[in-house]
Amino acid sequence: MPLSPSLLPIRMLNEYVYCPRLFFLEHVEGRWEENEYTIQGSAVHRRVDKLDHVLPDAENDTVTDNVSIQDSQGDEPPVISRSVPLSSEILGLSAKLDLVSSDGREAVPVETKRGKVPKNPERSHEPERVQLMAQGLLLREHGYECDHGVLYFAASRTRVEVPFTAELEAATRDFIVRAHAASLTTVLPPPLDDSPKCIGCSLNGICLPDETLALQAVVTNEQQTRRLFPLRVHATPFYVQEHGATVGKSSETLVVRKEGVELGRASLKDVSQLVLCGNVMVTAQAMHLLCEKNIPVVHSTMGNWFYGVTAGFGLRNSFDRAAQFEMASNEIRCLGFAKGLVEAKALNQRTMLRRNGDGTEEPLDSLARLTKRVQSVESIEGLLGLEGAMAATYFGAFGSMLRSQHVDTTFDFTKRNRRPPTDPVNTLLSFTYSLLAKEFTVALYTEGLDPWWGFYHRPKHGKPSLALDLMEPYRPLIADSAVITAINTGMIRGSDFTRSKAGCMLKDTGRKAIIKAFEARLDHLITHPEFGYRCSWRSALRVQVRLLARFLRHDIPDYKHIVTR
């Protein structure tokens, strides 16, 4: 049955009663994440669809979908119907009911829940009761008499009868009106404060309730910010670097083959992005599945010249992009934002030199002096000039962080050069900056922002300006750090490069090694300086991109960069 967009799915009514912010993220913006509870819930629904014992009088009979069955006395038993689609323009609701037991004009909706019976007096939670009542209202609209429903708790195999009282009906009708109004707003509702509901919420890593409240200064400094998302991001990029390979799919798994031989595979749930390096093909079926699952496909050359992303429709959050363009047209806000980026980058460059350099004070003092000038700069051009002076200071001392230079002069470094880089260290730096730009571009796409429209780097064809903006503070901490580790630990050697008049290039072995070092750096755990919890760099960067969207929509007053000490 084609459903009108003005009809509210009853499942979303449940979400609204649970948390209006969850409703907004899921229903208005189209966000979805699985967690153990949502996976269990889907499994239980699939399983219970096949069970006969859900209804009291089914144990002696065979129950089939939408079939009336005679019991041993010959009386007419209830008709059991499963996955029943119903809608009502009057109520403004649509639903697929798990199960309906009907007997003549009487009908009882039965809704399955994955957990145990709650230990409260009602033996159910309010969102569940409202959801069931709304199903009852739909059945009444379709001519049935319906005075109660049943919640079936799969984990305790228990049925709880919910009477459809006048109070429950009034509350449900009120929630329907409010949820419809909420679906038309453009303002993200505030997060729940220190609520246990957030712990089990599958969107907690997107919502960032505690981080938002901390940045809004709603909570006191003593209140700990809970890290509700996993320590490390489970899904990671899947790189395919074999010239002439094809990526296909088998069920929900990506399979890489070349000349009929399987080279590798990855389950889609473990893949955050598919990265195609050079001449690698993707079948139409695999591409459709990746778009459907909102997993971006990144296209790059073998040298990791990043030249495009294929993505599905993504989120319904065009207001975030409108806010992004609005800010991009405000020169004062852009300059303020750019100052924050440059300042954070310089502080992080200084930290890198202080931690890993030879202890020479001069570049540290120079970077500190230059950083102090950032806030007094009056134009983007002035800021670019100052950033250039910082880069000259930092890269002038960069070689002091490379410990292997006394055994391998391949890694001598005097100054930054590019397009093309002419020596191995510059080749590695350019390569990892490209990986970092790709990381932010994909994160911005996934968040529904436009990577091509920046605030500091001006829009230019083929340049992901916003990604280049956001990555500035993390160049030293992630890209440079990966390069230094790869060189100093011998992961990369002089033999991993070729040199010609066209510049210095990585061989296959070198490319694989530096990608490994870069990905390991993203998985490295840090203590978040703002929120105080442990998380991987990959998680921290994802949080940064989400917080940017919140900042653009004025959900949080300020956008802070990560600065380490």
Ligand code: SF4
């Ligand atoms: S994390 Fe908490 S505040 Fe955020 S959507 Fe989920 S329940 Fe609501």
